[in-house]
Amino acid sequence: MFINPKTNPVDRTALSVAFTVGLYGAAFGAAGITAGFSILQTCLLSLLLFSGASQFAVVGIMGAGGTAISAIATATLLGFRNALYGIQMAPILKVTGIKRILSAQITIDESTAVATLQENDSDRRRGFYVTGIGVYVFWNLFTYLGALGASAIGDPAAWGLDAAVPAAFCGLVWPRIKKKREFLITAAAIALALLLTPITPAGVPIITTVILAVIFGWKK
Amino acid sequence: MTAIWMAVIGASLTAFLNKYIGHSVPEKWLDRPRFKRINTLVPIVLLSALVGIQTFTQDSKLVIDQRLAGVAVALIALKFKAPFPVVVISAAITSAGIYNLL
Numbered sequence: 140m141f142i143n144p145k146t147n148p149v150d151r152t153a154l155s156v157a158f159t160v161g162l163y164g165a166a167f168g169a170a171g172i173t174a175g176f177s178i179l180q181t182c183l184l185s186l187l188l189f190s191g192a193s194q195f196a197v198v199g200i201m202g203a204g205g206t207a208i209s210a211i212a213t214a215t216l217l218g219f220r221n222a223l224y225g226i227q228m229a230p231i232l233k234v235t236g237i238k239r240i241l242s243a244q245i246t247i248d249e250s251t252a253v254a255t256l257q258e259n260d261s262d263r264r265r266g267f268y269v270t271g272i273g274v275y276v277f278w279n280l281f282t283y284l285g286a287l288g289a290s291a292i293g294d295p296a297a298w299g300l301d302a303a304v305p306a307a308f309c310g311l312v313w314p315r316i317k318k319k320r321e322f323l324i325t326a327a328a329i330a331l332a333l334l335l336t337p338i339t340p341a342g343v344p345i346i347t348t349v350i351l352a353v354i355f356g357w358k359k
Numbered sequence: 360m361t362a363i364w365m366a367v368i369g370a371s372l373t374a375f376l377n378k379y380i381g382h383s384v385p386e387k388w389l390d391r392p393r394f395k396r397i398n399t400l401v402p403i404v405l406l407s408a409l410v411g412i413q414t415f416t417q418d419s420k421l422v423i424d425q426r427l428a429g430v431a432v433a434l435i436a437l438k439f440k441a442p443f444p445v446v447v448i449s450a451a452i453t454s455a456g457i458y459n460l461l
Contacts, residue, residue, distance in 0.1 A: 159443065166447045180367050187371035190378075192406060197370045199409050204418065207365035214370040217405055218377040219398060225381020226390070232382075243378040296458050299451030302429025305413035306450030309430060312406035313437045321403060328404040329411035336416050345412060348404040356397030 142269055149262050153253050153269035160191075160249055161277020163307070167194055168285025170304045173295040174202025178286045185282040189275065190247055192311050193217045196345070199304060205342025213346050224251040231263050245271030324355050425461070429454030 144150045164185060171181030176198055184194045193214035200210040225246045231254070234242050250271035254263040292298055316322050328348040335344035414430045415421055429450035436446045 163443050163447070166444075176363055176367075180363055183367055184371065187367075188374045190374050192402060193370060193374055196405065196409060197366050199413055201363055201366050203412060203416070207362045207369060210366040211369040211373060213405060215373040215377065216401055218374045220402065221374070221378045222381035222384075223395070223398065225378055226384065226386050226388075229382045230386070234382075239382055240379065243382050244375065246378045246381065296425070297455060299425075299429060299453065299455030299458070302414075302426040302433075302454030303447050303451040305410050305426060305430050306433035306447050308406050308410045308413065309433045309437060310443050310446045312403060312410065315399075315403050315406075321400075324400060324403055325407040328407035332408035332411045333415055333421060336412065336419055336421065341419060345405060345408040348408040349401060352397050352400035352404045356400045357393065359396070 147265075149253075149257060149266045150269055152256070153266055154273055156249050156253055156270055157273025157277050160274050161281050163191070164278040164281030165285030165288070166303055166307050167191065167198075167278075168282040168287070169289035169295075169300050170195060170202075170285075170307065171198045171282075172286050172289035173300045173304065174198040176201070178283070178290060181286040182279070182283050185279045188214070188218075189244060189278070190214075190218050190221060191278075195304070195307060195311070199308075200342045200345060203341045205345075206340065209340075209342025209346055213342065216346070216349060220248075221246050224248075227251060228254065228267060231260050232267065242267075242271075245275055247271065247274065249274050320355070324351060327351050425454045425457035428457050 142150050142154070144154050167185065168181055171184065172178070181198070184197060188194050188197070196213045196217055197210045200213060201207070225243060228242070228246060228251060232242055250267045253270040254267035257263045257266050289295065289300065295301055312325065316325055328351055331348055331351065332344040335347055410430070414426050415423065432453040433446045433450035436449050441449070
């Protein structure tokens with residue numbers, strides 16, 4: 140497969156998405172260091188976990204003094220949508236063995252989104268792989284650069300990194316809030332988490348908000 | 360093994376399982392409307408909670424500091440459909456400015 144963004148519109152979309160999202164890996168790299176992770180630990184999360192929201196959750200919870208269990212549980216719940224993407228993509232990709240393992244690893248928001256924008260299965264496959272591999276490459280590269288940059292500076296707050304992390308979460312949640320109902324759910328989740336903060340161990344307030352998702356999602 | 364290493368390895372494993380299971384189970388297993396509705400809301404509540412915790416708390420105490428100004432600017436940037444790096448950087452500049460000046 141030859142990638143040609145000049146003549147192929149699928150490649151053009153895929154690569155611009157991959158580069159933009161990849162840049163944001165720098166914010167994750169910096170967040171990892173700010174939370175007390177080493178450069179190696181930060182980079183391993185991008186290489187192995189490779190799912191932005193879950194990665195930010197892991198460093199966010201550990202940075203706030205949470206337990207490994209609450210970090211893993213929150214990241215797992217956040218990553219569950221990738222299973223749904225896999226279900227969508229499997230009949231289009233039709234891969235087995237090592238190819239399925241590699242395809243699974245790049246099954247994320249962006250690769251699935253670009254794939255589902257296409258008109259036919261051949262373009263869907265192309266969109267999926269070019270976006271998925273592209274994001275993987277840029278995301279990991281910029282994670283390393285961000286981690287390197289953040290370890291070179293002293294106090295994270297002096298550079299505004301302590302606000303950059305929640306701002307990054309805002310950017311992740313913003314496109315998901317389309318209706319008034321979702322806005323109310325957002326407000327309820329923030330209120331519940333803050334209410335629980337002084338009285339429960341770190342990490343617990345975050346995972347507890349899943350109850351709200353179940354309550355609000357139970358009926359239409 | 361430190362807690363951070365446990366979190367890195369554990370979360371990476373479950374993340375891959377999530378992805379791989381999706382590619383391997385019959386479509387009808389997870390294809391239930393109620394399940395899908397809840398699953399769409401899960402990222403919204405978890406990410407919102409993270410925004411709240413990282414903006415308003417420090418060592419399990421509620422605080423208001425320069426981070427709130429940074430996040431407010433990020434929300435304004437999002438309202439004006441700013442691209443992602445602009446959102447993050449404008450928040451960092453705002454917060455850093457207040458932190459260093461006060």
